[in-house]
Amino acid sequence: IMQLTNMLVVSNAMPVKTVQEFIDYCRANPGKIAYASSGNGTSVHMSAELFKAMTKCDMQHVPYRGSAIAFPDIISNKVQLIFDNLPSALEQSRGGSVRALGVTSPTRWPGVPDVPAIAETVPGFESVGFYGISAPKGTPPEIVDALNKAVGEALKDPKLVARLAEVGGIPKPMTPAEFGRLVADETEKWRKVVEFAG
Structure with a gap:
């Protein structure tokens, strides 16, 4: 139905x-950088672990019970960064509390075109969340197709598109086969990241 991106934001004290300056700083200070997450296994956590794997940055994970709780520590530089969900990261960066370095989508995100994609510096980096609708296995194809068509039509509604944008999402209609491939590909990708993270 839709995709969401995260945003890398750092303490203003950094x-x-x-993104390149951040990578250089991390490599020059191995083990001295701590990143916040909204909890183990969240998209915020996994975005950071993917970044670590692809850049060879040695950063320590500090899990919180939600990103709202983490921001005071990022602002005070007790932890240096977070790959937070776009709406809350954007609110903090636009308010001047933290500095936005990049979005985790493969290209610049429509709502924040002035913030580069991390992939502009780290080719192939992508950490995008997605929402979809599933049906029980064995659902007749004509029912699946009818549901898919109805969702596709709904995603053309300008009011719905505007509402999705308010929460940081963009519509991403897919066929059932495309969605199935996406789920399979993402499952394999993130399995490898979880193994890397330990």
Whole structure:
């Protein structure tokens, strides 16, 4: 139905303004950088672990019970960064509390075109959440197709598109086969990241 991105934001005390500067700083200070997450296994946590795996940055994970609880520690530089969900990260960065470095989508996100995609610096980096609708196994194909068509039509509604944008999402209609491939591909990708993270 839709895709969501996360945003890498850092403490204003960090001496970095770009993703490349951040990578260079991490590599020059191994083990001294801590990143917050909204809990173990969340998209916020997994985005950071994917970044670690792809950049060879040595960062320590500090899980919180939600990103709202983490932001005071990021602002005070007790932890240096978070790959938070776009709406809350954007609110904090636009308010000047933290500095936005990049979005986790493969290209710049429509709602924040001034923030680069991390993939512009780290080719192939992508950590995008998605929402879809599933039906029980064995559901007749004509019912699946009718549901898919109805959802596809709903995603053309400008009011719905605007509402999705308010929560940081963009419509992503797919066929049932495309959605099935996405789920399979994402499951394999994140299995490898979980193994890397231990």
